[in-house]
Amino acid sequence: MGSATPLTLAEASDSDLLARHVAGDDHAFGELFRRHKDRMWAVALRTCRDPEIAADAVQDGFISAFRRAGSFRGESAVTTWLHRIIVNACLDRLRRIRPTTQLPEYDLSDPRDHHASTEVRLDIEEAMARLPDGQRAALVLVDMHGVPVAEAAAILGVAEGTIKSRCARGRAALAEHLGLRTTERTREPDAGPETS
Structure with a gap:
């Protein structure tokens, strides 16, 4: 047995997680999603201005990233790659809707x-x-x-x-x-x- 033990998913870098996912690790992409879903959601919500459209875009984006992980060439950070996919998913959704959506309603009752x-x-x-x-x-x-x-x-x-x-x-x-x-x-x- 070698002295180096493999890193746990929580310890692995984003690029290692993507590589593990491509190699067939069933849990690696889930860890990547867990790490970055909140930031990607925030970007999507501010880009789309509508929670439902943003949620759909985030889902579209992560499904696309899951499927296209093998195309990641490591020329940029994984987060940059994810941002690009999520923003493009937002813009695709917005182009399909075009009649401008209403601004989301906010709970303004907080004293x-x-x-x-x-x-x-x-x-x-x-x-x-x-x-x-x-x-x-x-x-x-x-x-x-x-x-x-x-x-x-x-x-x-x-x-x-x-x-x-x-x-x-x-x-x-x-x-x-x-x-x-x-x-x-x-x-x-x-x-x-x-x-x-």
Whole structure:
């Protein structure tokens, strides 16, 4: 018997788990799913803006990853590969739906939730809903999840410059929408969006 014992599933790296799955380990992909399902769900929910569509996209994405695991070449992190699959599943679902879905309803009955912060959150969600899918996906990854531009570019399959451009345009559109909302409420015509 060799001195090195195989790593348990919990100790194995993501790429080891994927390799084990491809080699026929029935439990390896389950561990990969357990590790990353919450983050993938958060990305899907912010990209799709609808819990049912996001749930379907996450399911589609993980089924696709399960089936396509043998095509993973190790050129990026497993999480980057998973992000790409999940975001693409979201965008596919959104393209099929096209009539814009309503914003999800939230339970606003929590007494700790201040009216002003709830209003701002809903304003931001409404503004995000108006963005083109590509801009929204870039902003979700870069601004909301802190994914580096290079990794976001790999996830979405576009150049880094495209990610930067989509983020800049998306931020400008958000600022304009939120600025217009503020102007309407406060009736201050010279309160335009800030330039930074």
